[in-house]
Amino acid sequence: MSHDSVSLGFNQRVKMNKLQSKVFISVLLIPVTVFVVALFLVQCGGNESGKEIKIKNEEAGLVYVEQWMKLTREYITSEFISPPEASRIFAYTGLAIYESIIPAYDQNQSYASILNGQLSLPSSSDALGYDFITVMSECVYLVTEEALKRHVSTYDVSIKELRDQQIAQRRLLFEKVIIEKSIEHGQAMGNAFVKWMRTDGYDTTRANVLYQPPSRINNPAGWEPTDFGQVPMEPFWKELRPFVIEDKELCNSGKPIEFSTDSSSAFYKAAYELVEYDKNITSEQMEIILFWADCPGDTPTPAGHWNAIMGQLVSQKNLSLIITARIYAVVGMGISDAFILCWKKKYEINLVRPKTYIQDFIGPDDWEPFVETPPFPEFTAGHAVISGTAAGLLTTLIGDSVGFTDGFHNSIGLMSREFDSFYEAASEAGMSRVYGGIHYRFTIEKSKSQAKCIVEQVVKKLEL
Amino acid sequence: MKMKSVLLLAIIVMFIALEQSVAQTPFDQRLIKDYLGTIPHSNMFNGKDMKYQLAHKRYDGKMYYYNLILSSNGSKDVIIPLLVRNLLNSAYFEFTFNNQPKIVLMGIYSKTRKWLRIKGNVSEKCKIKGEEWARIDGLEDYSELVLSILKEMDANVDISCIISEKH
Numbered sequence: 001m002s003h004d005s006v007s008l009g010f011n012q013r014v015k016m017n018k019l020q021s022k023v024f025i026s027v028l029l030i031p032v033t034v035f036v037v038a039l040f041l042v043q044c045g046g047n048e049s050g051k052e053i054k055i056k057n058e059e060a061g062l063v064y065v066e067q068w069m070k071l072t073r074e075y076i077t078s079e080f081i082s083p084p085e086a087s088r089i090f091a092y093t094g095l096a097i098y099e100s101i102i103p104a105y106d107q108n109q110s111y112a113s114i115l116n117g118q119l120s121l122p123s124s125s126d127a128l129g130y131d132f133i134t135v136m137s138e139c140v141y142l143v144t145e146e147a148l149k150r151h152v153s154t155y156d157v158s159i160k161e162l163r164d165q166q167i168a169q170r171r172l173l174f175e176k177v178i179i180e181k182s183i184e185h186g187q188a189m190g191n192a193f194v195k196w197m198r199t200d201g202y203d204t205t206r207a208n209v210l211y212q213p214p215s216r217i218n219n220p221a222g223w224e225p226t227d228f229g230q231v232p233m234e235p236f237w238k239e240l241r242p243f244v245i246e247d248k249e250l251c252n253s254g255k256p257i258e259f260s261t262d263s264s265s266a267f268y269k270a271a272y273e274l275v276e277y278d279k280n281i282t283s284e285q286m287e288i289i290l291f292w293a294d295c296p297g298d299t300p301t302p303a304g305h306w307n308a309i310m311g312q313l314v315s316q317k318n319l320s321l322i323i324t325a326r327i328y329a330v331v332g333m334g335i336s337d338a339f340i341l342c343w344k345k346k347y348e349i350n351l352v353r354p355k356t357y358i359q360d361f362i363g364p365d366d367w368e369p370f371v372e373t374p375p376f377p378e379f380t381a382g383h384a385v386i387s388g389t390a391a392g393l394l395t396t397l398i399g400d401s402v403g404f405t406d407g408f409h410n411s412i413g414l415m416s417r418e419f420d421s422f423y424e425a426a427s428e429a430g431m432s433r434v435y436g437g438i439h440y441r442f443t444i445e446k447s448k449s450q451a452k453c454i455v456e457q458v459v460k461k462l463e464l
Numbered sequence: 465m466k467m468k469s470v471l472l473l474a475i476i477v478m479f480i481a482l483e484q485s486v487a488q489t490p491f492d493q494r495l496i497k498d499y500l501g502t503i504p505h506s507n508m509f510n511g512k513d514m515k516y517q518l519a520h521k522r523y524d525g526k527m528y529y530y531n532l533i534l535s536s537n538g539s540k541d542v543i544i545p546l547l548v549r550n551l552l553n554s555a556y557f558e559f560t561f562n563n564q565p566k567i568v569l570m571g572i573y574s575k576t577r578k579w580l581r582i583k584g585n586v587s588e589k590c591k592i593k594g595e596e597w598a599r600i601d602g603l604e605d606y607s608e609l610v611l612s613i614l615k616e617m618d619a620n621v622d623i624s625c626i627i628s629e630k631h
C-alpha cells in the first residue's frame with residue numbers, strides 16, 4: 001500500500017486529494033449538515049408532521065400547570081369547599097396533568113392501568129404527532145370543570161378562558177393540524193377521565209345528606225357536634241373509591257387510648273394538656289395555629305396548602321415539567337386516599353372532641369378551644385394524616401432532609417416558615433391542632449402512623 | 465284607619481330595609497372606618513372610664529392596619545398597633561406591643577358563625593386574677609365586635625403591665 005502511494009505521480013496525488021475531499025464531504029460534512037438542519041427544524045417548529053413530537057417549550061408547560069393549580073385553589077377557597085372534597089379535586093387535576101404529558105416521556109410510566117376503577121385512556125401513538133401541552137390544557141379543562149361542577153356556575157367562564165388562552169399560545173408554535181389533533185386527543189382523554197370520575201362514588205354520596213351521630217347517652221366517649229347548628233361534615237366520604245389503596249381496611253391506625261373520665265387516666269391527662277396549652281399559649285404557637293389553620297373559605301384547605309407547597313418547590317428546586325406533574329399526581333392521589341381512610345376512621349371510632357370532654361369532665365363547662373372545633377369526630381386527625389402522607393410522598397419523590405420555605409401565606413402578610421424537611425412541616429401542622437385545642441396529642445401520633453402506612457401502600461403500588 | 469295601617473306598614477318595611485342594608489355592608493368597608501367608644505370602670509385606668517379609638521391607618525390587600533388609642537381623663541394616650549387579617553370566613557386581630565413583631569394578643573372572629581375568641585401570650589404578672597377569655601357569640605355588628613375585643617382585653621389582662629414589659 002505504501003509502495004503504491006510512493007509510486008503515484010503529482011496528478012494522481014492531486015486526484016487522490018480531491019477524492020479524499022469528496023469522501024470527507026460525503027462521510028462527515030453531509031451528516032453534520034443534516035443534523036444541524038434537523039436540529040434547526042426541531043427548534044424552530046418547521047415541518048413536524050409525520051413524527052411524534054415531544055414536549056416543546058417546557059417552561060410554558062410549567063407555567064400552565066401552575067395556572068391550573070392556582071385557579072383550582074382559588075375556586076376551592078371562594079366556594080368554601082370542604083377539605084375532603086378539595087383533596088379529590090386536586091387529585092384529579094394533578095393526575096390529568098400527568099397522564100396528558102407522560103406519553104411524551106415514557107408511556108410505560110402511566111398510572112392509568114394500575115389505579116382503582118379501570119381508567120381507560122386513549123392511546124396517543126398516532127403517526128401525526130401531538131403537542132402534549134395542548135393535550136394537557138384540553139384534558140385538564142374538562143377534568144376541572146367536572147371536578148368543580150357542583151360549585152361553579154355554568155356561566156362562569158374562567159376555566160374555559162384559561163384553556164383558550166393556553167391553547168392560543170400553543171397555536172403560535174405549532175401547525176394547525178397538530179393543534180387540532182392535540183385538542184381532539186385532549187378531549188378524548190378528558191372524556192375518559194370524566195367517565196371514570198363519575199364512578200368514584202362522589203355523586204352518590206351527595207344524595208346521602210341525612211346522618212345522625214350516635215347518642216352520647218351512656219356513651220360519653222362518643223362525638224357530637226360541638227356547636228348548635230353544626231352539620232356533620234362528609235359522614236359518607238369513606239364510601240368513595242380510593243385512587244391507589246385497594247383495601248380500605250388497610251392503614252387502620254388502631255384505636256385511641258382507652259377512654260376514661262378518671263382524673264388519673266391517660267385520656268384525662270391528654271385532654272388536660274390542651275387546657276394547659278390554652279392558658280399558656282406562646283406567640284409562636286399562635287403563629288403556628290394561624291399558619292396551618294387552612295380553614296375552608298379562608299384558604300384552599302390543608303390539601304390546597306400542600307398543593308401550594310408543591311408549587312413553591314417547582315421554583316425553589318428547579319423541578320422539570322415531568323417531575324412537577326408526577327408530584328402533583330402522586331401526592332394529590334395520596335392525600336385524597338388519606339382523606340378517605342381518615343374519614344372512615346373518624347366516623348367508625350366516633351371519638352369525642354376535646355371541647356366536649358373538657359366541658360363535661362374537667363371544666364369550666366363553657367371552656368372553648370382557641371380554634372373553632374370542626375364538625376366531625378376527633379380520631380384520626382385530618383391535617384396530621386394528610387400532612388404526613390404528603391411529607392412521606394414528597395420525601396420519596398424529591399429526597400430526605402430537603403429544606404424548603406413555605407411562603408404560601410405571604411399574601412395575607414404571614415411570614416414564610418422555613419423547614420429542614422417535609423416531615424418537620426407535617427409535624428408542625430399536626431401540632432397546630434393540639435395548640436388550637438381541637439385534637440389530643442395521642443391522636444396526632446396515631447395519625448402519623450396511619451400516614452406512614454398510606455405512604456407505604458402508595459409507594460408500593462405505584463412502584464416509586 | 466286605613467291610612468294609619470299603610471303608614472305603619474311602610475315604617476316597618478323601611479326599618480327592615482335599613483337593618484338589612486346595615487347587615488349587608490361588606491365587611492371590608494367596615495374595616496376602613498374609625499371606631500370610638502368607652503369602657504366604663506376600666507381595669508386599665510384603675511376604675512376610671514377608658515376611652516378607645518380604633519384609628520384606621522391603611523390597608524394592603526387583606527391586611528388592615530390600625531392604631532388602638534386608649535386614654536382616660538387627663539391621662540397620656542396609649543397607642544397599640546393592630547393588624548387585622550381579613551379573610552373570607554375569618555378575621556384575625558393581632559396586637560403587638562413595644563415595636564416587637566411577635567403577636568401578644570390574637571382574636572379570631574368567625575364571620576359565618578359570628579363569634580369571637582381572644583387569646584394572649586401574657587406573663588402571669590400581667591394577667592388579671594381569674595382570667596378567663598370568654599367566647600363572645602352573636603356578634604353581627606362591627607362596632608360591637610370592636611367593643612367586645614376591648615372589653616375582653618380589659619377584663620383579662622393589665623395592658624399597662626404588658627406595655628411596661630420588655631418583649
